Amino acid sequence: MITIENLSKRYGDNTVVDDVSMQIEKNSITVIVGTSGSGKSTLLRMINRLVEPSAGRVLLEGRDTRSEPAHLLRRRIGYAIQGHGLFPHRTVAENIATVPRLLGWAPERVKARVEELLHVFQLDPAKYSAAFPHELSGGQQQRVGVARALAAEPQVLLMDEPFGALDPIIRAKAQEDLLDIQRRFGTTVVLVTHDMDEAFHLGDRVAVMSGGRLLQYDEPAQLLTHPADPFVSRMTGLGDRALRLLSLTSAAAVALPGAAPGPKLQASASLREALSEMLWSGSQSCEVIGIEGGAPAHLTVDAILEHARPG
Amino acid sequence: MTSGAINPPAERAWPRLDRLGTLLVAAGAAALAGLPFVVVKANRLVPGEPRALTEVLPPTGSAACLAPLVVLSLVALFVARPRLRLAAALAALVGLSVTLALAADALTPPHNRVVRIAAGGGFWVVLVCLGLLATDAITRLRPGPGRRVLFLAGALTFVVAALASGFFDHLSVMREYQVNAERFGRELRQHVLLALGSLLAAVVAGAPLGVLCHRIPRIREGILGTLNVIQTVPAIALFGILMAPLGALAAAWPLLERIGVRGIGAAPAAVALFLYSLLPIVANTVLGLKRVSRAAVEAARGMGMMPRQVLWRIELPLALPVILTGIRVVLVQNIGMVTVAALIGGGGLGTFVFQGIGQTAIDLVLLGAIPIVVLAFCAAVLLDALVEVMDRVKQ
Ligand SMILES: Nc1ncnc2c1ncn2[C@@H]1O[C@H](COP(=O)(O)OP(=O)(O)O)[C@@H](O)[C@H]1O
Ligand SMILES: [Mg+2]
Numbered sequence: 001m002i003t004i005e006n007l008s009k010r011y012g013d014n015t016v017v018d019d020v021s022m023q024i025e026k027n028s029i030t031v032i033v034g035t036s037g038s039g040k041s042t043l044l045r046m047i048n049r050l051v052e053p054s055a056g057r058v059l060l061e062g063r064d065t066r067s068e069p070a071h072l073l074r075r076r077i078g079y080a081i082q083g084h085g086l087f088p089h090r091t092v093a094e095n096i097a098t099v100p101r102l103l104g105w106a107p108e109r110v111k112a113r114v115e116e117l118l119h120v121f122q123l124d125p126a127k128y129s130a131a132f133p134h135e136l137s138g139g140q141q142q143r144v145g146v147a148r149a150l151a152a153e154p155q156v157l158l159m160d161e162p163f164g165a166l167d168p169i170i171r172a173k174a175q176e177d178l179l180d181i182q183r184r185f186g187t188t189v190v191l192v193t194h195d196m197d198e199a200f201h202l203g204d205r206v207a208v209m210s211g212g213r214l215l216q217y218d219e220p221a222q223l224l225t226h227p228a229d230p231f232v233s234r235m236t237g238l239g240d241r242a243l244r245l246l247s248l249t250s251a252a253a254v255a256l257p258g259a260a261p262g263p264k265l266q267a268s269a270s271l272r273e274a275l276s277e278m279l280w281s282g283s284q285s286c287e288v289i290g291i292e293g294g295a296p297a298h299l300t301v302d303a304i305l306e307h308a309r310p311g
Numbered sequence: 312m313t314s315g316a317i318n319p320p321a322e323r324a325w326p327r328l329d330r331l332g333t334l335l336v337a338a339g340a341a342a343l344a345g346l347p348f349v350v351v352k353a354n355r356l357v358p359g360e361p362r363a364l365t366e367v368l369p370p371t372g373s374a375a376c377l378a379p380l381v382v383l384s385l386v387a388l389f390v391a392r393p394r395l396r397l398a399a400a401l402a403a404l405v406g407l408s409v410t411l412a413l414a415a416d417a418l419t420p421p422h423n424r425v426v427r428i429a430a431g432g433g434f435w436v437v438l439v440c441l442g443l444l445a446t447d448a449i450t451r452l453r454p455g456p457g458r459r460v461l462f463l464a465g466a467l468t469f470v471v472a473a474l475a476s477g478f479f480d481h482l483s484v485m486r487e488y489q490v491n492a493e494r495f496g497r498e499l500r501q502h503v504l505l506a507l508g509s510l511l512a513a514v515v516a517g518a519p520l521g522v523l524c525h526r527i528p529r530i531r532e533g534i535l536g537t538l539n540v541i542q543t544v545p546a547i548a549l550f551g552i553l554m555a556p557l558g559a560l561a562a563a564w565p566l567l568e569r570i571g572v573r574g575i576g577a578a579p580a581a582v583a584l585f586l587y588s589l590l591p592i593v594a595n596t597v598l599g600l601k602r603v604s605r606a607a608v609e610a611a612r613g614m615g616m617m618p619r620q621v622l623w624r625i626e627l628p629l630a631l632p633v634i635l636t637g638i639r640v641v642l643v644q645n646i647g648m649v650t651v652a653a654l655i656g657g658g659g660l661g662t663f664v665f666q667g668i669g670q671t672a673i674d675l676v677l678l679g680a681i682p683i684v685v686l687a688f689c690a691a692v693l694l695d696a697l698v699e700v701m702d703r704v705k706q
Contacts, residue, residue: 045613048613050609050612050613071615071616071617072615073615074612074613074614074615075614075615076615079610079613079614081606081609081610081613082606083606084606084610085604085606085607085608085609085610085611085613086607086610087607087610087611087625087629088604088607088629089628089629098611098614098616099614099615102614102615102616102620145610148610148614149614158613
């Protein structure tokens with residue numbers, strides 16, 4: 001758990017982060033979202049002390065982060081950034097081994113961990129261990145960047161616009177990978193983005209920042225149904241907020257018992273996708289498949305519309 | 312006009328003439344026809360008597376020696392394959408040198424150690440033309456850094472072995488060498504020592520200064536500006552400026568004088584070379600560090616490297632090719648500039664150059680000047696190869 005208490009950062013007269021307090025739950029993904037220059041990166045970098053706060057403090061598992069030297073703190077916290085920041089003169093394996101080596105792991109343990117991570121990130125060790133970063137595609141470089149951040153099994157992973165430089169298809173894949181990996185390792189992820197779709201897709205909770213202040217810190221649905229500030233509604237988008245809300249609920253969560261005519265839909269699909277399918281096929285209902293237990297289930301347009309409103 | 316008919320390109324009766332080849336062959340032929348091939352002097356100081364190529368050798372001998380030149384001319388004009396061009400140029404170089412040596416032998420009266428046979432303008436022009444053709448062929452072959460160094464080492468070994476064999480001993484420059492052999496070794500060593508020593512000192516002092524300039528932008532302008540001003544001071548003036556303080560130092564502390572710190576001699580030369588060397592080293596260190604990917608440095612810090620580790624493991628290795636480029640500039644520049652150090656008693660090959668100028672003994676000038684050019688060329692080739700290797704690994 002990360003506790004941020006009254007954290008501020010000032011550069012001269014310019015207050016870049018203004019009295020921010022928030023609790024970040026263990027094993028969750030928290031997304032910090034806001035316009036460019038709103039202080040997201042600065043807030044994130046104060047967690048691993050790349051930026052020293054002007055006021056306030058950060059607790060990691062209840063311990064003040066200033067109770068140990070900054071470089072030792074950072075070795076316990078994963079850090080991945082936009083444009084991956086891989087070391088161009090080191091191989092993929094050496095890049096991934098950076099923090100384990102700093103921590104003085106035995107060479108066999110480092111090697112085993114590097115191979116494990118390459119497998120997790122779908123990079124064939126035989127092919128990629130000895131490759132240099134410039135020999136990889138953009139998506140592969142980004143995966144190596146995240147693998148490197150996770151190498152020393154950190155409890156916390158900080159990510160600053162990690163997918164910002166990727167094209168849409170590779171970005172979607174990278175997002176799914178991140179969700180998988182977060183589930184697999186149970187890492188606490190704090191991710192900065194200016195992309196609201198990314199925030200809604202990845203975030204268990206989303207923090208909206210503007211002008212250095214934390215406007216609202218809540219579950220995605222709450223941001224839509226109970227925005228704390230007109231700026232939050234503008235950020236989340238007024239035009240398609242009903243559809244956004246539908247995209248936050250899975251078909252499995254609200255499926256009705258019994259079979260029904262209409263297109264077939266996976267249980268993991270969102271209500272937004274379900275509605276889209278029904279509109280496309282001109283059907284009033286659809287069949288939900290893959291429910292746990294295998295019982296027949298279905299959804300109707302009316303049932304879906306129930307969930308497209310606040311309250 | 313009928314449409315759709317395409318004229319085939321006219322068949323060439325002759326292969327296309329090589330442009331550079333045409334130029335160099337024309338220049339070489341004109342030089343051999345119009346300029347003396349050798350100069351015969353009654354002794355080392357008097358002006359000589361020019362002799363054309365046709366005058367110096369019996370017809371059969373000169374024909375045999377010049378055959379490679381004729382072959383080369385044809386190759387240079389009509390053959391595009393760089394391997395062949397290189398081989399022809401090298402063979403012609405050997406032929407030309409042998410011709411010169413034979414001419415020297417033929418023109419030297421038996422047991423006469425006073426007459427001097429020197430290479431004339433015609434020889435030098437052809438030598439340069441052949442050198443250019445060979446260099447051009449090597450460039451077209453695009454050899455890797457390792458091959459270039461090997462080739463240089465091979466060529467150097469060959470030349471040194473040829474000179475040591477005694478085959479060229481009747482040439483005036485070699486005569487001059489025989490007289491000065493012992494001093495030549497000493498001055499050559501001194502030359503290299505001064506050039507490398509001041510470079511080493513400049514790297515030891517300049518690289519940290521560059522790191523400092525990179526870290527503290529406030530001092531960057533001041534330091535680079537000062538070093539820039541030093542670069543604009545002419546070498547002789549800098550030697551002069553350094554004489555006074557170094558002389559005063561030596562006078563105040565006799566111990567310093569005992570270890571060689573004096574107003575004249577090697578000390579001011581070394582200090583001046585060091586000062587000249589600083590700017591390229593510092594500036595390239597700053598530039599190299601500035602070009603290091605900011606994301607890589609940010610990631611290194613974010614993963615818990617200490618500033619020292621970021622510098623040694625990330626920033627300096629990535630800046631190294633640019634720093635090496637600076638070192639190359641300094642080394643080549645120093646090898647040239649050490650020459651001037653001879654004027655204030657610093658030693659080095661410049662000693663021969665200035666003595667030769669003083670005595671109007673052109674052979675002595677060449678004895679100093681040719682090795683200086685060769686040294687600078689070797690330094691450039693070696694360091695270029697090193698930069699390329701580094702760049703390949705880092706990129
Ligand atoms: N080292 C610094 N010195 C001065 N101003 C800074 C510094 N770092 C960031 N800022 C300013 O702080 C503001 C917020 O920056 P940042 O946290 O990077 O925003 P975001 O990541 O939301 O785009 C920006 O206006 C930026 O110019
Ligand atoms: Mg940012």
